[in-house]
Amino acid sequence: xxxxxxxxxxxSGKTTVVKEITKQLNNEAIAIIPQDAYYKDSxxxxxxxxxxxxxxxxxxxxxxxxIKHLKKLKEGKNIEQPIYSYLTCTRAKETITVTPxxxxxxxxxxxxxxxxxxxxxxxxxxxxxxxxxxxxxxIQRDIIERxxxxxxxxxxxxKTVRPMHLQxxxxxxxxxxxxxxxxxxxxxxxxxxxxxxxKQLTIK
Numbered sequence: 001x002x003x004x005x006x007x008x009x010x011x012s013g014k015t016t017v018v019k020e021i022t023k024q025l026n027n028e029a030i031a032i033i034p035q036d037a038y039y040k041d042s043x044x045x046x047x048x049x050x051x052x053x054x055x056x057x058x059x060x061x062x063x064x065x066x067i068k069h070l071k072k073l074k075e076g077k078n079i080e081q082p083i084y085s086y087l088t089c090t091r092a093k094e095t096i097t098v099t100p101x102x103x104x105x106x107x108x109x110x111x112x113x114x115x116x117x118x119x120x121x122x123x124x125x126x127x128x129x130x131x132x133x134x135x136x137x138x139i140q141r142d143i144i145e146r147x148x149x150x151x152x153x154x155x156x157x158x159k160t161v162r163p164m165h166l167q168x169x170x171x172x173x174x175x176x177x178x179x180x181x182x183x184x185x186x187x188x189x190x191x192x193x194x195x196x197x198x199k200q201l202t203i204k
Contacts, residue, residue, distance in 0.1 A: 001073070001074055001100065001101070001102060001103075001104060002102065002103050002104070002122045002123065002197065002200050002201060003070060003074075003104045003106065003120055003121050003122050003123075004103065004104070004105045004106070004121065004122065004123045004124075004125065004197065005106045005107075005111045005112055005117070005118065005121040005123070005124045005125065006018060006105060006106070006107045006108075006111070006125045006127060007107075007108065007109060007110070007111045007112040007113075007124075007125070007126050007127070007169070007172055007173075007176070008109065008126055008127030008128060008129065008169070008180075008183070009109060009129065009131075009134050009165050009169050009170070010056065010109055010134060010137075010138050010161055010165070011129070011133070011134035011135065011136075011137030011138040011141065012127045012128065012129035012134055012183050013127050013129055013137075013180075013182075013183020013184035013185070014107050014108075014109075014127045014183075014184075015107070015184075016183060016184025016185075017125070017127050017180060017183065017184050017190060017193075018032060018105055018107050019184075020184060020187075020190045020194075021105070021190065021193065021194055021197070024190075024191070024194045025103065025194060025197065025198065028101075029101055029102040029103055030101055030102075030103045030104075030105060031073070031098050031099070031100070031101040031103070031104050031105070032105045032107060033066070033069070033070070033081065033098065033104060033105065033106045033107070034107055034108060035061060035066065035106065035107060035108020035109070035110060035111045036084060036108060037081050037082045037083065037084050037096075038061050038062045038063070038065055038066045038082060038084070039055060039060055039061060039062070039084045039089075040060060040061070040062050041082075041084075041090055041091040042089040042090060043088075043089075043090040043091075045089075047088075047089075050088070050089035050090075051089070053089055054160045054164065055086075055160075056109065056110075056160050056161050056164030056165065056168070056169070057160075057164055057168070058110050058113050058114065058168060061108075061110055061114075063114045063116070063117060065082075066106070066117065067114075067116055067117055067120065069081065069098075070104065070106070070117075070120050071120070073098070073100045073101075073104055074100075074120070076100050077100070078097055078098065078099050078100070079097075079098050080095035080096070080097060080098075081095055081096040081097075081098050082095060083095060083096060102201060103197065103201070106121070109165075109169055110168065110169065110172075112124055112126065112172035112173075112175045112176065113168050113169070113172045118175055122200065123177055123178065123193075123196070123197065123200070124175055124176045124177045124178070125176055125177070125178045125179075125180060125193065126172070126173045126175075126176035126178070126179045126180070127180045127183050127184075128173070128179055128180060128181045128182070128183070129181075129182065129183040131162075133183075135157060138153065138157060138161065139153050139154070178192075178193055178196070180193070
């Protein structure tokens with residue numbers, strides 16, 4: 001089993017990179033673990049307080065559970081991955097059963113910020129992208145997927161997304177084994193990464 005961590009700023013193209021990897025490799029051999037599924041359940045807070053949650057700070061993620069689940073997968077055991085809703089800021093009662101695969105991809109903005117989690121990774125990737133491109137993607141996503149207005153999205157970007165990126169996410173780039181500039185548009189870098197993964201699988 002190979003565990004790959006894919007990090008990068010909000011809107012950098014991480015999901016596109018993951019899709020490209022799964023297209024090039026055997027999809028049946030890959031399990032994708034989104035860091036977003038492990039945001040802490042906030043049902044104990046009033047909705048007004050939930051809307052103020054800083055999703056770009058490491059404290060918002062239940063890393064302990066994510067690490068526990070990765071260790072179980074390495075042991076050949078199934079896990080029950082949480083389902084998180086940005087609209088309600090709560091976890092669903094239902095879970096997703098994930099079975100051990102040859103390749104486990106952990107994807108999320110903060111997945112290289114945790115030292116214990118990094119130690120479980122065989123390959124650490126950082127998807128790099130210009131700030132203005134990331135902002136335009138964040139605006140589109142927040143409006144379409146998370147029910148936020150443009151003003152609300154820009155306010156969140158200035159108050160949390162940008163400062164947290166500078167404080168936590170950008171510095172985590174130094175832990176990466178591979179940096180992919182231009183995000184999911186960089187086909188050459190993705191091809192090289194895919195070939196490297198295939199090589200590591202034969203070694204393992």
